[in-house]
Amino acid sequence: MKIVLISPSGIMYRKKDGIFPRALRYAPLTLTTLASLVPQELNAQITLIDEGVEHFDPNIEANLVGISAITGTSNRAYAIARHFRHRGIPVVMGGVHTTLMPQEAKLYADSVVTGLAYESWPRCLNDFNQGNLQPFYSQQPNISLEGLPFPRKDLLKKFSYLSNGSTQATFGCPYRCDFCAVVATQKSYLRRPAHEMIDEIRRIKSKFIVFVDPSPMEDRDYAMQLYREMIPLKKQWGGLSTVKAADDDELMDLVAKSGCKGLLLGFESVTQESANQINKRFNKVEIYKDVVRRLHDRGIAINGTFMFGMDSDTEDSFKQTVDFVNEAKIDLPRYAIYTPFPGTPIYQRLEKEGRILTKNWTLYDGQHVVYQPKCMTAERLREGHLWAWKNTYAVKSILNRISDVSGFPMIPFITNLGYRYYANRLKNFPDDIMVQLNTQWNDSLNHSSDLNLAKHQSTIGACG
Numbered sequence: 001m002k003i004v005l006i007s008p009s010g011i012m013y014r015k016k017d018g019i020f021p022r023a024l025r026y027a028p029l030t031l032t033t034l035a036s037l038v039p040q041e042l043n044a045q046i047t048l049i050d051e052g053v054e055h056f057d058p059n060i061e062a063n064l065v066g067i068s069a070i071t072g073t074s075n076r077a078y079a080i081a082r083h084f085r086h087r088g089i090p091v092v093m094g095g096v097h098t099t100l101m102p103q104e105a106k107l108y109a110d111s112v113v114t115g116l117a118y119e120s121w122p123r124c125l126n127d128f129n130q131g132n133l134q135p136f137y138s139q140q141p142n143i144s145l146e147g148l149p150f151p152r153k154d155l156l157k158k159f160s161y162l163s164n165g166s167t168q169a170t171f172g173c174p175y176r177c178d179f180c181a182v183v184a185t186q187k188s189y190l191r192r193p194a195h196e197m198i199d200e201i202r203r204i205k206s207k208f209i210v211f212v213d214p215s216p217m218e219d220r221d222y223a224m225q226l227y228r229e230m231i232p233l234k235k236q237w238g239g240l241s242t243v244k245a246a247d248d249d250e251l252m253d254l255v256a257k258s259g260c261k262g263l264l265l266g267f268e269s270v271t272q273e274s275a276n277q278i279n280k281r282f283n284k285v286e287i288y289k290d291v292v293r294r295l296h297d298r299g300i301a302i303n304g305t306f307m308f309g310m311d312s313d314t315e316d317s318f319k320q321t322v323d324f325v326n327e328a329k330i331d332l333p334r335y336a337i338y339t340p341f342p343g344t345p346i347y348q349r350l351e352k353e354g355r356i357l358t359k360n361w362t363l364y365d366g367q368h369v370v371y372q373p374k375c376m377t378a379e380r381l382r383e384g385h386l387w388a389w390k391n392t393y394a395v396k397s398i399l400n401r402i403s404d405v406s407g408f409p410m411i412p413f414i415t416n417l418g419y420r421y422y423a424n425r426l427k428n429f430p431d432d433i434m435v436q437l438n439t440q441w442n443d444s445l446n447h448s449s450d451l452n453l454a455k456h457q458s459t460i461g462a463c464g
């Protein structure tokens, strides 16, 4: 059996034609984990396609195609699904957006897998093999994460990623921020056995480990055990943390000792009112600068994420945030527009208030305005967001923010230049261009399938 697994790309992140000529990311876990879960007895030949790093051959041979989509890539996923079904190849869809919108995904797929796929995906494949594919497969919420297979990173395109050291210890999050698609899809907070994580990290060849867990330290005892057991492995790592966890000195001492070199912190807003409004009141704005300083003292760089457009945000929010970022010396700030992903509480509220401006999912990538903000126009939100990116990645701001970096400042300087490149090109992807490019991209795929079908039919005609 030939199985092709595809991760579609958003317009801004596709290979060559996106913002970056080359993808700057770590090896993906979704495709590689799905590949590792394919039952051995199927003796399947598996091909992985990550559209962020490669174009795929529309004529690729397959008995079954699996597509995993987030909201921003779902339109592209549907076009790909249509293409393969047009060729008579069954399609299974999964991923975050599919879990949030299973009925919508079912319009484009033969079968839909929702939630974590550890048990349901192999079941789906066995059913398919027996000619008994079901329309829906869902995962039990409290599934055991013991004995998970090692992700098949050997199937990825070589030399395409900054790091192959990606892994994940926890799933879900105990908090309930109103915009968060993670907790809208994964209700319970799950942990893999710490000793299995240590075995996996030991097997990863890369010196640098990337933990992709959205909220890895919320079970403090578990996190402490994991980081303690990582110390002898002498790895370096980066991952995510809440500001609340980063305020815990004992935990952060251990985090640093276990090799942590960088943390992504979701600050979201520099005003307590906005933090409260998005149900992130555990973020205490008054401790932000102190937390940053204490992490820097431990040699941990900070990738700080901020959002614009919450109901209490005003036109002053952009400058307030950029000033904070410069004063606190956040190593790598990142800005997003508050985005109501379907299935989240904020989507439901804005829908009820009649403030959703578009349901074109291509624009739901965190960098476009898809709803009517409360205290400014949508246009001002767009402009302010672009201004914040540009201002933060002006050379003067970069030099100011990395001036205190101890040791070798070349790495923060290079990563800041990468973000500067992104900031300067973001303006090239306004809403109308995004939609137009996506339509053209998808149409070319459909045309290629039409041409292939015509070719196939004329061959049949010639033979018959």
Ligand code: SF4
Pocket (backbone or CB within 6 Å): 172, 173, 174, 175, 176, 177, 180, 181, 182, 183, 214, 215, 242, 266, 280
């Ligand atoms: S803390 Fe992070 S992962 Fe948890 S609900 Fe909030 S945004 Fe989601």
